[in-house]
Amino acid sequence: MQSIVEETSEQALFRQTVRRFVEDELRPRAREFDAAGRIDKRLFQKMGDLGMLGLRYSPEYGGAGLDWSYTAVMYEELGRADNAGVTMGISVHTDMATPSLAEFGSESLKQRFLVPAIAGEQVSAIAVTEPDAGSDVAGIKTRAVRDGDEWVINGSKIYITNAATADWLCLLAVTDPDAGHGGFSQIIVPTDSPGFRYELLDKIGNWGSDTGQLFFDDVRVPIDHTIGEIGRGFHQQMMQFQDERLVGCVSSLSGSEHLWEETRRWTEERVLFGKPLAKMQNTQFKMVELWTRITAAKALVRACVDQRVAARDATDLITMAKLFCGRVSRQVADECIQLHGGYGYMKESMAGRAFVDSRLISIGGGSDETMLHYMARQLGF
Numbered sequence: 001m002q003s004i005v006e007e008t009s010e011q012a013l014f015r016q017t018v019r020r021f022v023e024d025e026l027r028p029r030a031r032e033f034d035a036a037g038r039i040d041k042r043l044f045q046k047m048g049d050l051g052m053l054g055l056r057y058s059p060e061y062g063g064a065g066l067d068w069s070y071t072a073v074m075y076e077e078l079g080r081a082d083n084a085g086v087t088m089g090i091s092v093h094t095d096m097a098t099p100s101l102a103e104f105g106s107e108s109l110k111q112r113f114l115v116p117a118i119a120g121e122q123v124s125a126i127a128v129t130e131p132d133a134g135s136d137v138a139g140i141k142t143r144a145v146r147d148g149d150e151w152v153i154n155g156s157k158i159y160i161t162n163a164a165t166a167d168w169l170c171l172l173a174v175t176d177p178d179a180g181h182g183g184f185s186q187i188i189v190p191t192d193s194p195g196f197r198y199e200l201l202d203k204i205g206n207w208g209s210d211t212g213q214l215f216f217d218d219v220r221v222p223i224d225h226t227i228g229e230i231g232r233g234f235h236q237q238m239m240q241f242q243d244e245r246l247v248g249c250v251s252s253l254s255g256s257e258h259l260w261e262e263t264r265r266w267t268e269e270r271v272l273f274g275k276p277l278a279k280m281q282n283t284q285f286k287m288v289e290l291w292t293r294i295t296a297a298k299a300l301v302r303a304c305v306d307q308r309v310a311a312r313d314a315t316d317l318i319t320m321a322k323l324f325c326g327r328v329s330r331q332v333a334d335e336c337i338q339l340h341g342g343y344g345y346m347k348e349s350m351a352g353r354a355f356v357d358s359r360l361i362s363i364g365g366g367s368d369e370t371m372l373h374y375m376a377r378q379l380g381f
């Protein structure tokens with residue numbers, strides 16, 4: 001495995017901790033998680049105890065105060081857990097639903113929601129997508145109306161990861177329909193609030209995670225559950241998406257590399273026409289092509305991580321990396337399933353699962369077309 005980061009001895013030590021967690025707690029139970037169709041909440045408690053849930057967050061709130069390179073190390077290892085759904089559920093909690101709270105949340109909000117999230121006592125989810133608005137984030141309709149010291153929330157969200165597991169949601173809602181991009185706010189909604197309910201959805205892949213539709217029927221939360229300023233939610237969510245996308249790049253790429261290694265092993269063992277599949281030129285050429293793509297994607301992701309470590313804006317690079325990693329993951333899965341023949345089509349094979357799991361990367365967290373649309377504008381088209 002070629003690491004995305006140039007590793008220091010501290011990072012190597014941290015990698016060992018994550019690897020042990022993956023080997024002891026995740027990989028042996030990977031198929032059990034698939035069958036359950038939802039993430040085991042106790043995993044968060046264990047990860048909290050190991051200090052894995054707040055790597056970049058301030059020690060004041062229980063975090064480790066480390067830079068982005070440690071997040072990269074962690075997701076390189078979690079990407080090899082043999083269960084993309086579980087890795088996704090964990091990453092939603094660590095890097096998709098909590099960054100805004102850590103960056104913009106009030107002191108009391110951080111004490112009430114970030115501290116237990118980092119400790120693994122509470123699980124979070126990010127609720128942006130709606131039945132009638134996904135790529136068009138500004139088209140969401142879920143409405144929070146002020147009533148004294150409370151928001152009254154009505155609407156629905158769809159395809160939400162950790163729907164059944166989450167203790168609270170980082171919700172993006174419309175708070176002023178006449179204010180354009182300034183009319184949205186991020187609000188923390190505890191999932192035990194009266195008027196909230198969810199229904200689980202049946203996915204074609206990523207079986208180890210619970211994905212659902214959320215319903216808000218006059219859900220009341222205090223106004224001080226707003227993350228940052230009222231009306232800044234759209235901008236804050238756009239910033240939060242950057243961590244989401246980069247974590248997705250790291251874990252998907254690492255999963256692709258893991259699949260490549262497994263496929264190599266398979267082609268060395270599988271004998272056809274009197275010789276191992278790996279000795280056929282077609283196999284070697286395909287494997288080299290895939291390795292080249294993985295290596296190129298890693299270079300791009302490394303550049304993103306370096307920018308994040310240096311606290312520079314990496315939006316353009318992350319956008320291109322999200323697009324590229326999604327495509328590389330799909331190509332790797334497609335070629336690897338082919339090299340496995342019929343076994344690749346079995347649910348138990350890593351290639352078969354990767355084939356459906358990797359399809360999500362070009363859709364979730366902003367689709368390929370959303371990345372293309374953004375970059376076309378950046379390039380002046």
Ligand SMILES: Cc1cc2nc3c(=O)[nH]c(=O)nc-3n(C[C@H](O)[C@H](O)[C@H](O)COP(=O)(O)OP(=O)(O)OC[C@H]3O[C@@H](n4cnc5c(N)ncnc54)[C@H](O)[C@@H]3O)c2cc1C
Nearest residue numbers: 126127128129134135159160161363364365366367369373
């Ligand atoms: C398993 C899973 C987990 C998810 N988890 C979460 C979660 O935790 N929280 C959350 O908020 N959301 C989540 N999502 C939702 C995900 O982010 C959205 O599905 C995604 O943003 C796309 O939105 P959409 O599904 O509404 O598709 P649409 O926006 O309806 O897109 C339909 C098609 O139009 C294309 N398109 C988009 N923009 C353009 C354009 N400018 N030009 C041309 N074509 C375009 C799209 O790429 C796509 O091909 C999850 C989705 C899945 C499947």
